[in-house]
Amino acid sequence: MDADVEAARPWIENANPTYVTLIDRNHVLSSLYNMVNVPQAVWIDENGIVVRPTETAGSIDILRDFDFEAGAFSPEVLEKAGEAKNTYVGAVKDWAINGSDSRYVFDADAARAHVPAMTDQIALAHATFQLGQHLFREGRTDEADALFARCRELHPASWNIFRQTTEKEETGIAVGEEFWGKVMSLGDEQYYASVDMDGMPD
Amino acid sequence: MAIVLTETTKADVPSNQADALWLNSTDVEAATGWTLKPEGFCQGDICVPIPPGREAEFAKDDQVNVSTFWAHMNKPAVASEAGDVWFLGEGAESRNDTLLSLEAPDFTLPDLEGNMHSLTDFRGKRVLLATWASW
Incomplete structure (x- = not known):
């Protein structure tokens, strides 16, 4: 999500990803999937069905723990953030391997219960x-x-x-x-x- | 002239007033995909009737008051100060219905080279739709 292509270009060129990376100048995805921040993610299965609705993707709410005096996060906070990231990435890998059998895939009722409501x-x-x-x-x-x-x-x-x-x-x-x-x-x-x-x- | 935008379309229409978007039958269909029929304002199988007694607010002669219809359907219609650019959005109810159906809403967006990609292009594969930004 960026105002123009050039803002995103250096990040994409440096990462040189093997997956498709799209430019969403109008935040269409925020509107369609009721997203509020980055990084957020949605898991969509082979049939186009959402099996994990919009959620924060491997980050946790640590910003208020920022140590302004030190100008950094403490090692404990960074460790917790790393744990969240590793857990999420591990779950994505599990889903990539096991598909609908992955324990991280929600059934339909659970998926609906996790949909953030739009007003x-x-x-x-x-x-x-x-x-x-x-x-x-x-x-x-x-x-x-x-x-x-x-x-x-x-x-x-x-x-x-x-x-x-x-x-x-x-x-x-x-x-x-x-x-x-x-x-x-x-x-x-x-x-x-x-x-x-x-x-x-x- | 004025511009009418939706999430997927852009149409040039004759000049309009700042507080209402009146379009003739040809322009209304081109700009919104909706048409005025005897049973109401229609798209596909859906028809939204004009509330009895308020006909003049919604339609007169060959003109349809799109912004009033949009508000009546609980969808956001917003305009620039001069009324020369309008954006017709989707309403919360429709968004929630779609999300609760669990069918992933489709979209089409460009990559760095300007090639367009749709979510439906990836049918048959699992998709991790992950967002990020430079800011």
């Missing part, structure tokens, strides 16, 4: 975002910015919208003051549900 406000935010992206590309940046501000109000949980449209650091990463303010304003609130998967740390 009218979220649907309006996605439509507004897509109009904003069109105007942005046409050079109508003031109008686009006003629409993006409206999107952030309508769908505050969407960090995809927030991070795409907020100020970026020189590195192109959205980790400025506003981003950290948003992270810390969560307080004790869980950002999104932990991945429901054996071995996944809380």
Whole structure:
């Protein structure tokens, strides 16, 4: 999910992936699959059936544990994050090998229970975002910015919208003051549900 | 002229007002895939009747008020300040119905070289749809 192809190009060229990598300038996938952040993933079987709906893909909510004095995460926090990533990657490999027999595949009822519910406000935010992206590309940046501000109000949980449209650091990463303010304003609130998967740390 | 966008289409239509999207029968079908019939606003097997007593809000002569129909169907219709660009989105109910059916919604997106790929191209294979971004 990026505003233009060139923002994504260096990352794709450096990774040189063997799998198909697509550019989603309008966040169509966020709208279709009710995604709120990256990385998120959906598991889709050979018949086009979702066997694991939208979920965070191997990351966990550690941002509020960032040690600002040290300018880094502690080794304990990084270990926990690594454990989450390894667990998720292991589950994907298990599914690749065992298909529908993988213990990580949800049955239909469990899959439905894990579908994140969309609201009218979220649907309006996605439509507004897509109009904003069109105007942005046409050079109508003031109008686009006003629409993006409206999107952030309508769908505050969407960090995809927030991070795409907020100020970026020189590195192109959205980790400025506003981003950290948003992270810390969560307080004790869980950002999104932990991945429901054996071995996944809380 | 105005531009009417949906997630998959883009259509140029005659100039419109800022607060409503009135289109004639030819343009409405080209821009939205919906048509006005005696039984209502229709697409495929679905027809949404005009609420009794509110006919003038929804249609007059050969013109259809698409933005009012969209709102009536609980779908988002948003416009630029001048009304020269409209985006007609999908509603939450339709999105939730699709997601709860567990049939993965199809999409078509370009790769780095501009080649288009659809989810349905991968039927017969397991697909890990994973998102990331540069930001």
